[in-house]
Amino acid sequence: MSAPGFKNPNTQLHIDEARRNHRRHQQLLSQPTMLGWSVTFLFYSAVHLVKAHEIEASTLHGHTVSRNHRDRKDYIANNLSSIFNSYRDLEEESRLARYDLVVQPLADVQSLHDNEFTRIRNHMASLGYDW
């Protein structure tokens, strides 16, 4: 379910992608060798929720949409500060899985979802960005 009346049609595209990435995350939970990618899909679900917010804000207020992860963190620090730590936790856990091949147990991945991701999703939902 999404908030109606977005000013930019691309906003909804990113919410839809956030939903799809969340579903991909859930699908991979049952595959022990894919838990790292499960974390990455979770992170990218958060990325697209933030990006939806950013696109809408840019349409309303005219600022530039971030083009990379660094600029997105800058945007979050300045505009969505209450989720900054959870977003960074997700990002770094995702990097650990992808680049450092750290094996994350299922319980840790579920905890990441239930705590950090849920905190982000709830906050974004309170702003009207959810599926």
Add this chain to the structure above:
Amino acid sequence: MAHLQLLNNSVLFKEAETSPASSEMETKLLVPFRNASTTLTTLSTALQTSEPRVRYLYQSDFDFLPESRTENVLVFSGTTMTPTQTELANAEFLQRVVEIPGVLRVLTTGGRTLPEQSIMVFVPALRTPIAHQVYDIEADIYRKYPDARFEVDVKDRRVLDTYARVK
């Protein structure tokens, strides 16, 4: 030199040598991360008013860490200095992050000078109060220096050996 006296409390040591390239005398300062921001701002302020004009180029390179020392340092030497937003951001982050109890290690990676580099912080574990203190400083730096090309990676102890060059 007066500006060096200002820095006496923040540098580990200084040495003067003649540059082979320019035959000019260079002074090299080794500055621990915990004094990075203070030193950068003190030096730049002092050098803007000094006569004769003395300039410093600094580089941040872990390889310059002397064998006997255990903390990371910035090396200031040679020429420059009007600090950019990125230099100020990186220096302030370094100075603040090494004060967090429990941080295991802080490394700079990338080019030779601070504005070219990104910063890697090692903590015992992610998703802990220590990691969140690092993120709090990171977010504060983003807000304080919006034009800085500032980039931080936070890693946990499991991958410390992969990245840290232990002297």
